[in-house]
Amino acid sequence: MLESAVTCLAEHGWSGSTVTVVAEHAGVSRGAAQHHFPTREDLFTAAVEYVAEERSRALRELPAPAGTRAVVEALVALYTGPLFRAALHLWVAASNEPQLGPRVTDLEARMGRETHRMAVDLLGVDERRPGVRETVQGLLDMARGLGLANLLTDDSARRERVVAQWARLLEDSLRD
Amino acid sequence: MLESAVTCLAEHGWSGSTVTVVAEHAGVSRGAAQHHFPTREDLFTAAVEYVAEERSRALRELPAPAGTRAVVEALVALYTGPLFRAALHLWVAASNEPQLGPRVTDLEARMGRETHRMAVDLLGVDERRPGVRETVQGLLDMARGLGLANLLTDDSARRERVVAQWARLLEDSLRD
Numbered sequence: 001m002l003e004s005a006v007t008c009l010a011e012h013g014w015s016g017s018t019v020t021v022v023a024e025h026a027g028v029s030r031g032a033a034q035h036h037f038p039t040r041e042d043l044f045t046a047a048v049e050y051v052a053e054e055r056s057r058a059l060r061e062l063p064a065p066a067g068t069r070a071v072v073e074a075l076v077a078l079y080t081g082p083l084f085r086a087a088l089h090l091w092v093a094a095s096n097e098p099q100l101g102p103r104v105t106d107l108e109a110r111m112g113r114e115t116h117r118m119a120v121d122l123l124g125v126d127e128r129r130p131g132v133r134e135t136v137q138g139l140l141d142m143a144r145g146l147g148l149a150n151l152l153t154d155d156s157a158r159r160e161r162v163v164a165q166w167a168r169l170l171e172d173s174l175r176d
Numbered sequence: 177m178l179e180s181a182v183t184c185l186a187e188h189g190w191s192g193s194t195v196t197v198v199a200e201h202a203g204v205s206r207g208a209a210q211h212h213f214p215t216r217e218d219l220f221t222a223a224v225e226y227v228a229e230e231r232s233r234a235l236r237e238l239p240a241p242a243g244t245r246a247v248v249e250a251l252v253a254l255y256t257g258p259l260f261r262a263a264l265h266l267w268v269a270a271s272n273e274p275q276l277g278p279r280v281t282d283l284e285a286r287m288g289r290e291t292h293r294m295a296v297d298l299l300g301v302d303e304r305r306p307g308v309r310e311t312v313q314g315l316l317d318m319a320r321g322l323g324l325a326n327l328l329t330d331d332s333a334r335r336e337r338v339v340a341q342w343a344r345l346l347e348d349s350l351r352d
Contacts, residue, residue, distance in 0.1 A: 013272040015191055085271070088324075092268045095261070095327050096189040105328045112325075134341035141338060144324050145317030148264075149288075151271050152281045162317060165310035173345050
């Protein structure tokens with residue numbers, strides 16, 4: 001059901017994704033769906049959070065120690081699949097819909113903190129050193145920007161070259 | 177009219193922005209609006225392109241020579257105002273609406289090339305040197321990611337620290 005909600009949101013956007021559409025996609029009755037998720041906002045925020053946690057778990061299982069480039073690739077991959085597409089639809093809808101706004105803002109903050117902590121662990125860097133925290137934040141901002149650039153066209157060839165270069169910049173800066 | 181279209185798109189999103197809403201906001205008749213822009217797609221793609229060109233012009237008038245930090249700040253500012261918010265609504269709508277898709281894809285490609293060329297000029301760097309092109313591309317991806325992070329909350333304090341740090345890293349890498 002939650003996987004179906006993310007798939008529908010990624011494919012049809014917020015206005016095309018109703019509880020009925022998701023229940024049908026998941027092969028459950030509308031009544032059962034509404035029993036678990038009384039509102040559309042409940043269903044889609046829960047779905048994006050669940051799938052994000054699944055993705056984070058997979059990322060934490062990256063064989064250690066991974067090189068900087070492998071870590072940057074794995075982080076960027078978080079933002080170039082259906083989950084990011086679904087989350088983007090939810091963020092953009094939340095910017096205009098008052099009943100969605102505060103919940104999505106909370107969700108975004110939690111997901112952002114979690115991804116940041118994971119990035120620091122995977123890169124094996126010490127945030128107490130000046131500049132390290134902001135370096136990692138900027139890397140995740142770049143990853144989100146790469147996700148956006150992949151929304152309308154397949155940006156993978158350009159992305160690969162950007163990732164290779166930025167992994168080099170990070171390596172120089174973080175290993176100093 | 178075009179400024180009004182961008183304002184409406186930023187404030188109400190794609191589904192809340194019709195030609196009628198924009199005509200009313202701009203104080204022109206619906207007939208006059210439809211004479212100039214026969215379809216809703218015509219109006220909104222023209223509006224985003226026009227306002228983007230206005231913003232680019234302002235950026236090219238940055239007093240030269242500007243330091244790396246000032247240039248990074250000016251580039252990031254392109255993605256944190258109402259224009260980026262409007263463009264984001266248009267991109268996301270285009271990812272699900274077949275009649276909007278190809279036009280917005282073309283517009284995004286033109287705007288991306290133009291911004292990249294401007295960034296190279298403002299930074300005063302030579303793209304023939306290996307890695308420079310991808311460094312600048314990554315910077316613009318980061319700027320778009322920072323725009324996204326500003327969608328639901330005021331992210332300006334965090335953004336300022338990220339910009340300061342990455343301006344330093346870019347300075348080291350580009351001036352080598």
